[in-house]
Amino acid sequence: MIGRAVLVEDPHPPTPDRAPDAASEHPPGAVPRTDDRPSTAPRLTLADREALLELMVGMRTFEERGVALYKQGRTPGSFYDGHGQEAIPVGAAFALGPDDVICSPLIRDMGAHLVRGTDLTEIIRHHLGRDNRLSRGREGNVHFGDPRKGVVGMVSMLPDMFVVAVGMAMAFRLRRERRVALTFFGEGATSPGAWHEAMNFAGLRKEPVVIVCENNGLAYSTPTSAQFAVPPAERAAAYGMPGVVVDGNDVEAVFAVTHAARERALRGDGPTLIEARTMRMHGHGSHDDARYVDPALLEAWRGRDPIATYEATLRGAGVDVDAVRARVLERLDAAVEAALATPLPDPAGATDGLWATDEPVPLGRGDAPWSGFAPAPPEPAAAPEAGR
Amino acid sequence: MIGRAVLVEDPHPPTPDRAPDAASEHPPGAVPRTDDRPSTAPRLTLADREALLELMVGMRTFEERGVALYKQGRTPGSFYDGHGQEAIPVGAAFALGPDDVICSPLIRDMGAHLVRGTDLTEIIRHHLGRDNRLSRGREGNVHFGDPRKGVVGMVSMLPDMFVVAVGMAMAFRLRRERRVALTFFGEGATSPGAWHEAMNFAGLRKEPVVIVCENNGLAYSTPTSAQFAVPPAERAAAYGMPGVVVDGNDVEAVFAVTHAARERALRGDGPTLIEARTMRMHGHGSHDDARYVDPALLEAWRGRDPIATYEATLRGAGVDVDAVRARVLERLDAAVEAALATPLPDPAGATDGLWATDEPVPLGRGDAPWSGFAPAPPEPAAAPEAGR
């Protein structure tokens, strides 16, 4: 979806002015602070930066359309979006190499699927319950991943896929592969026991896993003050791993800390927990009007919208932001049209594919659009079709 | 079992010389360090100290007999002991008031049952699978507790009863009662997810719970180096609660930190995690010869035996140690004899009592032998018979 960016000298080192004024208090209310910008920041070319913007806009535009389709009654079940959190999945996934895996993008992480190059039409088909290669209609809303792109879809139980990611990372370590597993979850997902077990395994065995915790201040209706006593990043030390707080509304900051965490994992130094602080701007899902959120708080965060901010920056750097938006919209329109024209899955096949009968196919390689990666080597074997 | 000690002026403040030379490394190998003796140490009379010794000797003597009965084939199933760890359950339980609950004494905590005054004959009947009021033969080995004494017996799944203890403490808090729940577990039991959930609930809601983690260096065959990256006490901060390391072989030190933790909980300041460092001197159970443990390590720890050390101290203070031992042995002999004369439970009753049909009876009050507690008020209602 995003072309491989040309390597242009445009280092764009993270500057303190992009890190907003810090308050060490926990959101909601507090403006987050990036306290651990890696000293050797990775380079982002202007094309990279344009790609980052395009991906964030892609996520936002897709989700706005998704809400509309849901409200029109075209999307069965439920719909969730990550409005205002686009910088986190996009920035984090942008730091991944093609062999890395994401296990799994969560409820607010549509952008991560886009970075990896998952086909947008397939995603929409999936959401609409139409026949598709990602889920064959067996799953809906945020429950998908494209194994062909090195992405394993989530399950609902939080944060089960973090545990699975640690297992994938273990396999990479045992086979001495230069790959990491990246996992996403919200701050509320740090409360289940599975989180602790995954953290302990990862920290103890120094698994090459990059842990992105999106602290958006809320877990459904529950504020962080009713979720835990100590913010996630501070808890990382209890597992022998660094915890890093980053401004989750700053896509380049998220990219930089994720890049550093990946480098650390590849060096064999183990996992990093990245706590990306942000705010959930919409309801938990499209069914939730989030009346329980203080409007003033939302208003304050609206001024820090990751896309608007970045757009302003890039416009200043000469990017044709309108063209970016136009490209995104054109792709989306085409994809929605194609998806709506797709039939529902054949009910006759509802029960097939419970059992795997063939030798498992390895996960495929994801797109790795960051210019910092060398030209991509040829593709390995393809990943399996869903449920086949 | 232990008479209420007479209040004698013998403050016996903990002195630095009882805290062994410290090494901050983690056992096995390292000699533990008491880094948080409470500044206002509770007073122990000479009678209290004699009681502490008697309780530790009581545990040791009982368990030695238990091993013998097991090896003679009189004890079905398995047998576990806490040889060398007596100071922890005894010292910790000694700090509890009559209304406090223990939920639950674990695999090395026989001494806690003795402090609460659970009938020794019943305990032996339970171990032997004879009819008894604690378990009616439905449970064996370490799975018992006497609800009449404010003690809830353990389940095997680690550390499930910690979660339950947090719930009991919550009830105390909600009802504004001046009581705490004390829970025990080994360092290995800090790895399951349930531990994290319990820690989070306790720390977040400031439940009046006292958490005693017995770090004996091993979980079955697994050393702490394969269990976690960071010792338990250091992890307490991640839950907003203090973590205290104490010499688990020093009964008075354990008493003192538990007393302080209880006071803190009663003040409404929430839980404390006490990490009592010690060494598992026997196999995991009597079936395990623990060949995997370095003999030199055991030898080193043998010199720090909590009973031998304390005996020497108390002998110097004028306690008739031999009389203590004789009393313990006499009681044990009588109890074993009575237990061996007890019939097996009637198989006809094997399936009764699955359902509770009557209004639940509250837990009873435990013995609180420490002289620091005022004369005990009259007993409230009795607790239910097991399974009836």
Added chain:
Amino acid sequence: MSAQGAEVRGAVVPGAGAARQGTLVGAASADGSPAGATRTMTYLQAITDALRVEMRRDERVLVLGEDVGAFGGAFKATEGLFDEFGADRVQDTPIAEAAIIGTSVGAALAGLRPVCEVQFADFVATGFDQLVNVAGKMHWRTGLAVPMVLRLPSGGGFAGGPFHSQNPEAWFMHAPGLKVLAPSTPADAKGLLAAAIRDHNPVCFLEHKHLYRRVKGEVPLGEHVEPFVARTVVAGDELTIVAYGAMLHLAVEAAARFEPGRVEVLDLRSLVPLDEDAILASVRRTGRVLIVDEANETCAAGAQVAALVADRAFSDLDGPVRRLAAPDVPIPFSPGLEEAVLPTADRIAEAARELLAY
């Protein structure tokens, strides 16, 4: 479906076990509503009403779970309770099912009566250990009662997909020491929940999400408890359809397609204890049985009912013991697929027709 709900209410006919039915507490209730008064409520409102009435009646009752506080719960079952009873008795918890269940066990041991909510029944797997090993085994092992209720919004039919559609009741049935209830009507939802709260044992209370707002009915005001027994909903002589929860409504719909008096429909209401007498009495009389489960077929509640009938009513059987259940796959998201998997009134009627012709 609300029409079906009405049908069920209208069709309650005295049958086997009917003598044991009805409201146990008929006197004027805590909130002063006159004895015998009713109001039309949804299944969901009836649940909230049960919680409110029992919380007023017994101050030991408290509610805990994710988002059950000021927000009123993901399905709004606890709406209004926070305002009335405050944060101590209506507690928002972190996301931690094992702790929700485990601290409830502790609170129950300490004399409270917790009613905890798992946001979707599917998530019970993350707290399963506390439920089956700690709560379920406690009384038999130690004599200590664990009076608590676990509310489990369960079931499919609305594109919830593999993680929001499960019917996990058979897991609980296979774990000794847990009572298991699964109401199909608003009045039963209230009466069984209230009775569960008063029970001295851990009770798994399966509230069918798909009935929450789609089924309405008259519900007694004030105190109302129902016994843990089955109820004959439609009387008939030639075939017994055994169902519970959402399937009950489909069974009634299917039964209505036959001449009156042919097909009997038995609503189990309680799975543990299972009303074996009512099941056997009905099947012995009709000689034919069809057992409907929304859950996955293998080792489901229906398998237990089938095994019971095949053993103890064998000599009265005029045909095979038939079952209709979801096949052994997760519940699919896409509505067409979901419908292909869940039992429907059509399929129930077809199976009934086959059996009647046997």
Added chain:
Amino acid sequence: MSAQGAEVRGAVVPGAGAARQGTLVGAASADGSPAGATRTMTYLQAITDALRVEMRRDERVLVLGEDVGAFGGAFKATEGLFDEFGADRVQDTPIAEAAIIGTSVGAALAGLRPVCEVQFADFVATGFDQLVNVAGKMHWRTGLAVPMVLRLPSGGGFAGGPFHSQNPEAWFMHAPGLKVLAPSTPADAKGLLAAAIRDHNPVCFLEHKHLYRRVKGEVPLGEHVEPFVARTVVAGDELTIVAYGAMLHLAVEAAARFEPGRVEVLDLRSLVPLDEDAILASVRRTGRVLIVDEANETCAAGAQVAALVADRAFSDLDGPVRRLAAPDVPIPFSPGLEEAVLPTADRIAEAARELLAY
């Protein structure tokens, strides 16, 4: 009991389904043992042998669990593997069943073939969610295979008490996407475990602790896999006893009390997939069935078998579908109580006698 083990080995008689039995791989194996060679092994040794052979054969296979490394596991099932294969392939884990299972899912997705051990099957409840929701549903949802084996030392009979005696297989049977195996003999323990490791799906492997050292038998050396089908262990014409795991031995002992040829004993071996054809073929021929479960009765594997028979073999039945199982209480510790609860050969024989007289 080892005498019973011998009896079982001696009594293997060709019956329904027998054609599908036996060693699939008969050629000289990885460790160079000649084709057809066997050695007497305990059930436990056979398990270790399967692990060793499969680990030699396929470097993707790794073992993980609590104390499975240098210590060799609580039951010594992994003894010697650490020395041979090292710490990467024989991993000691922290006490964390969800992580043991969940990281195994991850490793499987990444191309390895983890065999993980839960120290006692009872503890599976603490990792239940990863098993049923992540592992079990994965392939159907996403098309991704999860080739992993969960070894579950299960069952009672040795004063293990309520937390060390469970037979949790029915929970897995009610969770779509998990295969469930329960061998009764050393040869099957090896052959089914090896086949489980080669299978591309998550497999719950129930090793009966009470058989570990008490049952010996000839076990093929080198590679040996068994198909997931039932086996007729004793042939008979008048009654089918369906059993698996430890109960199989009691069933054989009970069958031996009748004249040869009357009582057939079917060893299920695999619960998912369930060999419905073999069960139905046998029952249709004998007309009578007794199903024995060591697990708690309600919704057990036997309930599913009973439901199957009552539906699809109904017209061939000459008597009720009988079951013998543990009643619905936890398994007691004291030996006399435990014996009162678990099925015995006496009780099986008595039930068989009753049925034969029906």
